[in-house]
Amino acid sequence: MLIKLAWRNIWRNPLRTLILLGVMIFGLMSVIAMMGLMNSFYSNMINNAIKWQTSHLKIHDSRYPDDPDIHFTVSHLSQLKAELDQQSLVHAWSGRHLVNGMIASARSVRGVTINGIDPLTKVTPLKARITEGEWLNDLGRNPILVSQKTSERLNLRVGSKVVLTFNDDKGALTGGAFRVKGLFKTPSSTMDDNHVYVRKGDLSKLSGIKGVHEVAILLNNPEEAPRFVNTLAQSFAPDIREQWLIRDWQTLNPVLKTMADSAEVFNRVFLLIFVVAMMFGIVNIVLMSVFERTREFGVLMAVGMSKRHIRFLIMLESGLMGVGGTTLGLIGGILLVSYFQSTGMDLSQFGDGLNGLGIDSVLYPSVSFQEYAMAFIAVSLATLLSGLYPAHQILKYNPVDAMSEKH
Secondary structure, eight states: OHHHHHHHHHTTSHHHHHHHHHHHHHHHHHHHHHHHHHHHHHHHHHHHHIIIIIOSEEEEETTTTTSOOTTOOOSSHHHHHHHHHHOTTEEEEEEEEEEEEEEEOSSOEEEEEEEEEOTTOOSSGGGGGEEEEOOOOSSSSSEEEEEHHHHHHHTOOTTOEEEEEEEOTTSOEEEEEEEEEEEEOOSOHHHHHHEEEEEHHHHHHHHTOOSOSEEEEEESOGGGHHHHHHHHHHTSOHHHHTTEEEEEHHHHOHHHHHHHHHHHHHHHHHHHHHHHHHHHHHHHHHHHHHHHTHHHHHHHHHTTOOHHHHHHHHHHHHHHHHHHHHHHHHHHHHHHHHHHHHHOEEOGGGHHHHHHTTOOSEEOOOOOHHHHHHHHHHHHHHHHHTTHHHHHHHTTSOHHHHHHOOO
16 A cells, blocks of 8 residues: 555656656766776776786896896796796787887987797787788787877888997897888777887897896786786795795786775765765655645544654655665666667767777676666665655644644
8 A cells, every 4th residue: 555655646747757767877877877887997907907018927037126137037938938838827928028218210219129030929919909011920020019199100101211229139239121011000009109029039139148038928817817926926935935036917007906995985085976966856855745745644644554664654755766766777777888888988089088998988887787787776765765754753743733844
């Protein structure tokens, strides 16, 4: 009976009810869309940082991070290679020969990190980011890959000649002429600005240093990275592992871990703000509805309806509106997120700013089941509790005063 009565009371003023439902539906859809956008924002930033900068793990000589001297190469490389090849958790790994130097064209000179890589590497997806020209191969003498950004600043194109200069193993200035094999563009403008890529063998000949300065590792399961650091270290004798510094991506870049945690906190805070704002709106509307029916509540109390049932009736009215609006808003939010998951959200007009943060200009929002459930429970519970204050106000009246009230 109370449910039927509450349902009729809700639709006494259809316009007011529809306005409230509309606010709830579109508000919740906006909240879910924002949660999805922030999830994709942070996850894309983290994934790109792992792809292009930190990998899941990196191994350096223990002295190299504090003093990136060209002589501090990773020792016992053959043993490390054998161990990585037999580890089932390892998806791919690559050794890199790194040198800080200068790249010069006929137009200008820039400081860069020169990356000597294996052309067959599968650790970074750089090959898929070639926009002009070709990927590195065994053909030709001293090929080099530069970013589109660097090519514009140095006035380069595919086939242009550049000169790389740096200090060799004896500390003397050395260098060599390279020809641009291809141009690339990554999601990170910082990386594009500061890195060029050559064959590891070519760079090693010029530097006079054999070996690699870092070993980058990708795992099949990123969640295993912290544990794999210990697993890998324990596979070698203490005197060997003391010469290395093995770090996972969270240690290499603590900001990424903080950002991953921030996404969840942001979503909860954003949802809380929406819930609080919505509660004020519902309380106001239910309060108006209740005071318009003061005489009716007086009659109900006079014929014997308990205050407990009247309180329950008012809370039921706000709860029914809340559950209805939340359900429709959740369905709308799921459809909206699903649409952008398939088409992507094009933010290319903010491309320069996003690339500065290492984020793609097209994002694919995602919302987990737990976040959908959290939104549904929080909003439904808030609307149910919104009926407490109006119920308390109307129950201050005694039956006689309530029946004599005029509106």
